Amino acid sequence: MAPSTASTTTADVDNIVPIDLNIPDNYVQHTLKTTKARPPFQWSNILNELNFLNCAILTITPVIGIIGAIYTPLQWKTALFSVFYYYCTGLGITAGYHRLWAHRAYNASVPLQYVLAAFGAGAVEGSIKWWSRGHRAHHRYTDTELDPYNAHKGFFYSHMGWMLLKPRRRPGVADISDLSKNPVVKFQHKYYVSMLLIMGFGVPTIIPWLLWGDARGGYIYAGVLRLCFVHHSTFCVNSLAHWLGESPFDDKHTPRDHMLTALVTVGEGYHNFHHQFPMDYRNAIKWYQYDPTKWFIWSMQKLGFASHLKVFPDNEVRKGQLTMQLKKLRRQQDNLAWPSDSNDLPVISYESFQEQAKSRPLILIGGFIHDVSTFVDEHPGGPHLIIKYIGKDATTAFFGGVYDHSNAAHNLLAMKRVGVLHGGMPHGLDEKLIPPSQRLKIAKYTELSSPYASSAAYSDGEGMLG
Known part of the structure; x- marks a missing residue:
């Protein structure tokens, strides 16, 4: 999992050109067509x-941890320290590698950067440069062949298969020129292997040994097993967070929001929000949602170690939520039966309406002719109130003259339209003629922009009768 530690000279850093500066506009399709997988x-x-180095790290480590745990009693002090160190190294990834360096969601003081770089090395997931390069590619090319942990290739692949196997193709280009200029990132990259050994195994062994004489327990529980938990916690951001939960902000790609994922990833479980607003220092926006990484960054700001915490405009966040809510309502709307559009109904003269009403129960209300044959006996006010208006205009009676009918009655009546009276609707009833359920009916953009759009898609009531 550790990348090459080749150093970069000062001159090289000063002249670094963003690697994606001159890529073609159709980079993704161009790359897929011109490079062989x-x-x-x-x-x-x-x-x-197989990638043997990664296979060794991800298989030998848990074996050592399990065997070691069988023969090593767990002291309560060691247990508490293991959990504490798990969060320390986990935050090195979430608050450091992820939100600070990969997404630049806030600024950190130099001391805080070194602390996060050290704890991040203790998570044994590669250097900041290597990790951030892959993660930026993941965000830029989510769910495509250029995404290094493409969720469409299956849960196991996005969880850890992409590390165990040699990649089918190189990840898409992603610029890390800003990180190549960062002295903390360069330091960690240069001394990554040493920092890995010290922070991954040395510190969690030495502290329990010096403080309560449990070097072996510290090594097994705070070192090896803690490392396994940190690994799979991070891996869940690539797998579980793209599989479990909902998409309250955007459903274009696979990222999901779920509390369970947040619990196992040190707060990275509100992944749909994160992919929609990746520069936001938060992953969870509600006060009750579990996001210790957000709380840590906020605390560092209060202590003066962090600044410029980026927050996406709330108005735009709410637009994303509203968009998804409207899409959900649109799907529900499309599963409902709606009245026939006035343009699809036959135009009938008043004389023809009266003649046809002799053979079936037709009633005229608001310029529409309704067949009430299935409702005469069901009318709550009694069938006689409907029968007396067969072949007649019941507009005044329906719109409050006899009874101010409910929204349900208006909606049901509209479903019984069978024709439009020649000459149109009576004046002053424009809004009332649209059933309440249709006044807020959700229209697609194409429906609103098309000159042939159904008038029922509009909420202002204009043009109902053409």
Whole structure:
């Protein structure tokens, strides 16, 4: 998992040009067409497919931890320290690697940067430069072939398969020129292996040994097993957070929001919000949502170690939420039956209406002719009130003259339209003629912009009868 530690000279840093400065506009399609992917994975060729370093780290570590735990009693002090150190190294990834360096969601003082870089190294997930480069590619090319942990390739692949196997193709280009100029990032990259050993295993072994004489327990529980938990906690951001939960801000891609994911990822579980607003220092925007990383960054600001905490405009966040709510309502709306559009109904003269009413119960209300044959016996006021208006205009009686009918009555009546009276509607009833359920009916952009759009899609009532 550790990348190359090749150093960069000062001159190189000063002249670094963003790697994505001159990429073509159609970069993704261009890359997919012009670069050849590795052949599909085959079990028969598995030895040539594995990344042995990552396989060793991700398989040997838990084996050592489990065997060690069997033969090493767990002291309560060691247990508490292990949980504490888990959060320290976890925050090194979430508050450091992720929100500070990969997304630049806030500014951190130099001392805080070194602390986060050290604890991040203790999580053994590669250097800041390597980790951030992959994560920026993930955000830029989410769910495509250029996404290094593409969720469409399956839960296991996005969780850890992408590290165990050699990639089918290189991740998409992502600029990290800003990180190449950062002295803390350069320091950690240069001394990453040493920092990994010290922070990943040395510190969690030495502290329990010096303070309460449990070096072995510290190594097994705070070192090895803690490392396993940190690994899979981070991996869940790439897998579980793209599989479990809802999409309250955007459903274009796979990221999801779920409290369970937040609990196992040190607060990174509100992933749909994060992918929609990646520069926001928060992952959870509600006070009750679990996001210790947000609380940590906020606390560092209060203590003077962090500043310029970026927050996406609340108005735009709420637009995202409203968009998804409207899309959900639109799907519900599309599953309902609605009245026939006036343009689809036959135009009938008053004389023809009266003649047809002799053979079936037709009533005229607000310029529309309604067939009430299925409702005569169901009318709450008694069938006689409907029968007396067959072949007649019941507009005044329906709109409050006899009874000010409910929204449900208006909606039901509209479903019984069978024709439009020649000459149109009576004056002054424009708004009343639209059933309440349709006044707020959600229209697609294409429906609103098309000159042939159904008049029922509008909420202002204009043009109902054409």
